[in-house]
Amino acid sequence: MSGRAENSGGISREKSSTSGRPSEERRSFLGVLLALGSFCVGALLSVPLIRFALFPLLRRTTELEPSPLGRLTDLSSLTEPLAKTIHVEQLDGWRKAVSEKTVYVTKDSHGQLCTLSSICPHLGCTVPWVSAKKEFVCPCHGAVFAPDGSRISGPSLRGMDSLETTTEDGQLLVRFQYFRQLVSDKEAMD
Numbered sequence: 001m002s003g004r005a006e007n008s009g010g011i012s013r014e015k016s017s018t019s020g021r022p023s024e025e026r027r028s029f030l031g032v033l034l035a036l037g038s039f040c041v042g043a044l045l046s047v048p049l050i051r052f053a054l055f056p057l058l059r060r061t062t063e064l065e066p067s068p069l070g071r072l073t074d075l076s077s078l079t080e081p082l083a084k085t086i087h088v089e090q091l092d093g094w095r096k097a098v099s100e101k102t103v104y105v106t107k108d109s110h111g112q113l114c115t116l117s118s119i120c121p122h123l124g125c126t127v128p129w130v131s132a133k134k135e136f137v138c139p140c141h142g143a144v145f146a147p148d149g150s151r152i153s154g155p156s157l158r159g160m161d162s163l164e165t166t167t168e169d170g171q172l173l174v175r176f177q178y179f180r181q182l183v184s185d186k187e188a189m190d
């Protein structure tokens with residue numbers, strides 16, 4: 001009697017475990033589906049976050065909008081370099097800052113208008129025009145440059161850096177750039 005009961009109990013346990021397999025498979029399939037869905041949603045949501053985090057690395061550090069320097073008719077009669085202050089937009093991480101830069105409008109060796117950065121190519125001091133000497137003389141280590149920016153003497157390995165200019169509606173415009181120091185060839189840094 002008791003052996004039959006155990007036997008019938010064994011059969012019922014076996015039946016119940018066999019009938020539970022499809023529902024377990026369904027549960028694991030739904031689990032995989034849910035994990036896949038969560039991964040896709042997470043990936044989609046993380047795109048703007050990644051773009052936000054990488055923004056300062058992907059963006060140029062200097063805005064390259066040209067700055068006006070004055071009317072060509074006024075500048076063409078220059079007899080010596082003329083200092084001009086321009087405003088340059090810079091991005092420091094996510095912070096936008098506007099800084100003032102001094103540039104010189106002058107004439108190149110062919111008598112054409114050109115614009116020079118006032119940043120010394122040696123170690124970055126601001127180079128003033130010394131009208132009495134008719135030269136640019138850097139106060140830091142004594143680099144000397146001609147009115148067209150070419151190197152005369154001193155530790156700088158090259159002449160003053162010329163900047164890209166354009167004209168629009170009779171105005172001379174300049175695009176400011178930084179250049180690598182302590183090298184003999186002009187190398188833009190933006």
Ligand code: FES
Binds near residue numbers: 124138139143
């Ligand atoms: S920074 Fe101009 S000579 Fe050194």
